[in-house]
Amino acid sequence: MTWKSGLRLNDGATAELSAIVLEAVGHVLPSCGIAPDHDEQPPSIRHSEPRVVAHIALAGEELRGGLELVIPLAVARAAYPLRYQREPSDHDLLDWTGEIANRLIAHIKRHLTRRAMVLHVSTPRAIIASYIKTAAPSRANVFTGSFTVGNHVLSVSFDATSPSGDLALRPELPETGLGEGDVLLFD
DSSP states (O other), X not given: OOOOTTOOOOHHHXXXXXXXXXXXXXXXHHHTTOOOEEOSSOOOOOTTSOEEEEEEEEXXXXXXXXXXXXXXXXXXXXXXXXXXXXXXXXXXXXXXXXXXXXXXXXXXXXXXXXXXXXXXXXXXXXXXXXXOOOOOOOTTEEEEEXXXXXXXXXXXXXXXXXXXXXXXXXXXXXXOSOOTTOOOOOO
């Protein structure tokens, strides 16, 4: 299958994927200790505030793209799960933010897998940045959302393309077996 560079998804697929990403954010971030409010008009972002930026890619025959998560360092530090045992290092916060991005993409992938898509996910990459220049969303942008957490703003972006640009998402199959986060123990 030949991929055309930057071929945008049709509006129907974009709307469905956007809803899946927003649902993932609403499910995953609270489970990671972050209680975001989706903000259509977020307060102005303090560009000098240190942030952790995590990126993770996914690819398959029908769809490829990536997710970017930008979290203020203070929010990542407050959500760090072992913060009561010890103060997290910058390395710990990079790992934790990468894990949150991994959980987000896994949630998205689970929905797409139930639509008979085979997708592969990369390892998350994370950096700490003191200044982030915001740019216009790419042509492949499916979802960009800003969320307030206290007086901080975090953002989630998801980009996707398909080989033809005419991706039609199949209906979601019923979930069988274990659900997300379920554990099966053997005796």
